[in-house]
Amino acid sequence: MTTEIGFAELVAMLNGAVANIRTHHARLSELDAINGDGDHGTTMLRAAARMEGAIAEHKDRNLQALLSEIAWALLGVDGGAAGPLLGLLFSGLSQAADGAPALDAEGLARAFEAGLASVAGQTKARVGDKTMMDALIPAVSALRKGAETGQDCLQSLKCAAEAAGAGAEATKALTAKFGRAKNLGDRTLGYPDPGATSLALMFQGYWEGVQKTGAAEDASR
Numbered sequence: 001m002t003t004e005i006g007f008a009e010l011v012a013m014l015n016g017a018v019a020n021i022r023t024h025h026a027r028l029s030e031l032d033a034i035n036g037d038g039d040h041g042t043t044m045l046r047a048a049a050r051m052e053g054a055i056a057e058h059k060d061r062n063l064q065a066l067l068s069e070i071a072w073a074l075l076g077v078d079g080g081a082a083g084p085l086l087g088l089l090f091s092g093l094s095q096a097a098d099g100a101p102a103l104d105a106e107g108l109a110r111a112f113e114a115g116l117a118s119v120a121g122q123t124k125a126r127v128g129d130k131t132m133m134d135a136l137i138p139a140v141s142a143l144r145k146g147a148e149t150g151q152d153c154l155q156s157l158k159c160a161a162e163a164a165g166a167g168a169e170a171t172k173a174l175t176a177k178f179g180r181a182k183n184l185g186d187r188t189l190g191y192p193d194p195g196a197t198s199l200a201l202m203f204q205g206y207w208e209g210v211q212k213t214g215a216a217e218d219a220s221r
């Protein structure tokens with residue numbers, strides 16, 4: 001049972017996302033070659049390296065500060081739409097963390113709601129538009145549901161990862177309304193949106209990362 005996301009769990013979440021991006025970056029670029037300009041995998045590799053760099057340089061073991069450092073690092077990832085949008089997500093997360101030493105399932109839901117609000121302030125894309133929002137919005141709804149039904153953080157993150165994965169998968173049946181893929185019409189039918197796929201990989205990584213910290217704690221008891 002993981003009742004709280006403290007600093008160690010947050011780092012594990014982020015490292016889980018980094019690992020998943022590294023494993024699947026080629027697939028992300030393949031999908032972006034169909035849906036856009038083919039750079040999403042390399043953009044996400046740069047994002048992953050910057051996340052890792054921010055973790056390595058962080059000194060305070062402070063949730064809000066680390067999330068803010070990651071936000072700035074991602075806002076500076078050039079070459080595409082995804083870096084700045086992810087930067088905004090982390091900026092919202094950081095503001096919601098607001099000095100807390102740890103987040104419970106309610107805090108986690110609130111933080112991601114703030115992250116989503118921050119992204120939604122920048123783009124009009126919503127569910128059904130074949131963008132990263134197709135994964136992010138259901139993932140955040142799952143975290144809210146988890147908090148309201150008394151799930152612990154690990155269960156909540158598992159549901160969020162599943163919801164993000166299902167949302168990304170559902171983009172196969174959609175035509176893009178935003179981003180470069182907008183001009184391709186029906187040609188992207190049958191292929192998931194790269195940004196939704198990377199968001200789903202990140203949420204999967206969050207869950208896997210926290211699961212590992214829980215397993216390590218159980219083993220040391």
Ligand code: ADP
Pocket residue numbers: 032035036037038039040043044079080081082083085123124125130131132133178179180193194195196
């Ligand atoms: P670019 O499209 O600028 O080359 P990337 O390839 O890194 O950027 O990322 C592409 C992904 O970014 C898309 O698959 C989509 O999920 C997301 N995206 C692009 N434009 C928007 C937008 N206006 N709103 C939301 N998401 C977007």
Ligand code: MG
Pocket residue numbers: 032036037038039040080180
């Ligand atoms: Mg691209």
